[in-house]
Amino acid sequence: MIRFPTDLAQAAGSDGEIRAGATDLAERRRTMAGEGPLVDLRDVAEARNIEVAADGRTRIGALVTIAALAHDEHVSGGYPGLAQAAGGLATPQIRAVGTVGGNLLQHTRCWYYRAPEAECFKKGGAMCSARKGDHLWHACVELGPCASVHASTLGMALLAYDARIDIVGATMRTVADLYGDGSDPTAHNALPPGAVLRGIEIDPPRRGERSVYLRATSRARAEWPLVEVLVRIGVEAGVIAWAKVAVGAVAGVPLRLPQVEAALVGAPAQAEALVAIAALAREGTAPLPMTAYTVDLLEGVVADALERALVADPVGGS
Amino acid sequence: MTGETTRRGFLRTGVGAALATGACRPTLPVERSADLESAPGVDSTSRxxxxxxxxxxxxxxxxxxxxxxxxxxxxxxxxxxxxxxxxxxxxxxxxxxxxxxxxxxxxxxxxxxxxxxxxxxxLAAGGALHPIQRAFMAEDALQCGYCTPGFVVEAAAFYDRWRAEHGETEPSRDDVAAALAGHLCRCGAYAAIYRAVQRACTGQLDPGEPAARIDARDKVTGQAVYTVDVRLPGMLFAKALHAPWAHARVRRLDWSKALALPGVRGVVDLLGPAKLVRHAGQQILAIAAVDEATALRAVALVEIDVDVLPALLTVETALAPGAAPIYPRGDRADLPNATEGPLLPERWDGNRRGPLELLSKRGDKANRAIEEARSIGVVADGTFHTQVQCHTALEPHAAVAAWDTDKRLTVYLSTQAVHSTAQDLAQRYGLRDDAVRVIAQHVGGGFGAKATLQNEAIIAVELARVCGAPVRYALDRRMELMLGGNRPGSTIEVALATDRAGELVGMRATATSTAGTAVGTVTTILFRIIYPKAPRALSDLDVVTHAPPGKPFRGPGGPPAFFALEQTVDALAHARGEDPLVVRRRWDPNPARRPLYGWAESIPTWRDRGPAGGDSGRYRRGVGVACGAWFAFVEPRSRVQLESTPDGLVASSATQDIGNGVRTTIAQLIAARFGLAITEVFVRIGESNFVHGPMAGGSRTTSSIVGPCEDACDQLQAELVDVASRRWRLRDAEPSRDGVAHAGGVIPWRDIFRIAPKLVVVGHRARDKGGYFLPPIEGAAAERYVSGSLQITQVEVDARLGKVRVLESWLGLGVGRIVSPVLARSQAEGGVIQGIGYALYEERRLDPRAGYLLTAGLEDYRIPGIGDIGPIHVHFDERGYEKVPGHNVGLGELVTLTPAAAIANAIFNATKWRPDALPIRPDRVLEGLRR
Incomplete structure (x- = not known):
């Protein structure tokens, strides 16, 4: 069974899995025994644009492709970190068809979730196989019984932008709401059943903002991050005036690092000072036996991103 | 069959390997559906x-x-x-x-x-190739060609975009890597792909530039046919039921519901009489149906009851007191073989097999020397761990089988050995040799994992017979990574001792390897072939576990052995305060490698390297060196048939091109003798019914095929001279490159082809002068030579994020005459790239408790991408090997032995930390730098 609704209101509340770019779903249906009904958004005309309101707020439709987001001039000019994050994830071919909504709502890449042999909370099981098994690429922050990390780079990036979300069929306000607190081991996100994501809204670009996206990987390209970070800072008179720091691949949901943000405000805009503050990223981590290194990487990518942000081009010119 | 070899060849224990439980039985239990043949498949979905x-x-x-x-x-x-x-x-x-x-x-x-x-x-609009297609042909930016259509489409899109935006500016390597980041090439053609894309973009490509590879055009246009592309009329599709358990006894297996499903045609039981599952992923049965979806649904309907038994997944648990033997006494025949050579009889102790101490010599003296040197010389020692590496050729193991009658069998097979797999099939099914035809026109990579008759062929053949229709079976990527083959993991303890003068006075190495349910891993004998003079105590142990079986993987035993040995040599040189090249040169008698030391010393990056740990910042650079050595094998029975026809020359041999380029090598050798372009020689390979050709394994192809090509050319030219002399009454006629030279001039070969009757000759390979080191054992003879290599690599270590980047590599090779310089370079670059993957990224990981595969796709099983390699320079020293027909030995394995060791030594030079485990992941780097 497959339906092709022509708008998102028709898609909302319907029985079946929503299919947009299918870059996650297609493989899951093939390997994880999914043959249930499909709601394919191919013929939906809305939610395919990036729109800028008169006051500068930016709306990104859920069906905008990741490549379009990465290459959009308004986005790369006003939200360079977001554009870097979009351009830095997956591969060119995946970015060409994968959508913003699909990226936010994708399922975990945990190898136990993907292994047909494995028991897993997210597949209706009663345990996390990774926790007692091999969790080399798993969480270093404990939020709940599931040890996997969330895979959405854009979710992490948009968390740093305090993005609001627009949902058909439910009321949710922010990207943080979309993911919840990570305590439910069965969930990939907190989107209510039947609800459909329509888009994202971000506050107007902040003049002078410097932002950087970074991921730690073993290979040069095309690899899921070991840890990733998006840093946004404002510098005034040689001092950090404000800071937003989000990190991904460390927990079941993307996280902000409030302790780092608080320490940054008022700190001198000098590399050494910022690198010292990056050590605060370790606070609150509780690595599994095999993931202690990701805490080092977490401190490392935060330090690296802060250093780079100092010399990044400010939004709107300097 | 006559001749100097036996029927079985090196790398030919595969049926046992893949099908241990059913190997001795001529056929397997099968059942055919009672359903009418016209029943359609299940169509439960809307269209x-x-x-x-x-x-x-x-x-x-x-x-x-x-x-x-x-x-x-x-x-x-x-x-x-x-x-x-x-x-x-x-x-x-x-x-x-x-x-x-x-x-x-x-x-x-x-x-x-x-x-x-x-x-x-x-892509080729109106028949004119896209510039990117021409560039891939000219630069040899492909090997097996399986990934090539994808690369070409992406690169063409990049080219069009780049030219529109930048004109004829050359894109940087980083620009190219960013554009092609979504493509993987297992052969490692990346170095040439950079060259191709960059040159095409600058518009420097000559429109008529010839392809280096005779089948390049077929590969860049998508015309090359691989086994997975074969579609026969009425063909059925098979799927297997794979065990999710690492160890279980099957109590009940009932496929009646599956067989009753509309569209299902037959089933084959692969479990064998012991009803045992010995590793996760093991094929229990396979079902053929009218389409894949129906076959998959049928597999899901199979009912199976098992007793799940304790799984021994690590060396420690397998050797623990009281651990049950995985192969009890009496059940140790026909075991899966993880190495290239025949399995020697060895002692068993529970799950331990060995030790094999074949090439030890004066072991006691070596041990004494090591102890003495601790006080009066220098000792370097260490323990090194290497991971399991998967072959994961991009074309999976695949077969399409069709029976003409009960007596004639055709199998399209993704194989490295058309000839011997056909013989093995004939033997297994009691058929005449000429009644079995194995066909492999193009093979999407093998690397050692497709050298034998394995389950994919058996499944297709059995089901084709029971169903009365052609059957196709191919592994998916998950199962390719699980069952397709792997390089065993090893732990190698090494100690090397020098006396005061720096002479190597003792070597000791003890290796414990595990190839899962396979045996035969040998690593330490390689210490002997590179530093043969010193007393040595060398010992290899196999430990069997309930993990998927290893298979021979390009240079079996080599990369782990050299990772351990060449780092220990480096450590010894460091301890002595000597240049590591000077130390090696002192110990190294191999004439194939000795000229490479001078070449290496001329490389400025090597000359100008700093002291170990000289860099202290975040990004630390270092340069490392490692040497390698490999056996020289040849298949003496190899033949090439050469025909002259009015239209030109046709060469044929039952060999196969897995990306190594033998189709081109044959064309090139013959074309050179007749003054033709390589495209003017029609080469027919990839069919078992041609004259005996070499399998693609043991680096033997080129050294086996040069002699027969030369001999066939000699014979045919003599015949053609004879024809021409009689026809035109020539005086003093003799063959020349351009034709028959005679007292009155030269008659071009083409003119003689036209008037000659069809002539057929078969070229043979002469014996090496002085004979072989070992006579042909199972088809392959070991020659009296050890090939030599030397690699220099520069790396950059990011001390903050634990990342190692290979900046640049130089590989020197002493393998004699290079027949096809461009193709040889391609293979060498590919070997370095596979070695980079082994050193830094690749690692099979199983669930530690249940033994199923976690790194089950190419996201989690990480092979190198185009951005990971750095420039690679290949140097050939063509001297030596005068007593070998053709003056060369193989290089296919030699080229991948040294990268891990060279990279590890470079990391030591950069950081003063010596990696002792592969792959050198960020977590290991961070931990190492803290020490």
Missing amino acids: VRVDTNLNGQPRAFDVAPDDSSLDVVRATGLTGAKHGCGHGACGACTMMLDEVPVVTCLLPATALHGRRVRTVEG
């Missing part, structure tokens, strides 16, 4: 009409909601785009959707509605 435009033509398709664009397009006969990984990581399936490259394995066919699709077949 969707899709109107699209395919390569400029309007097309309508009737598709299921979950059909992939790839499958739908391939079903039209456009099989250029390939199924590689099935999850968008390798890019082999790339097509353009409205001129934008996308991965079509993940793209639903319904998404094609109202869009334009362009495949590699549609």
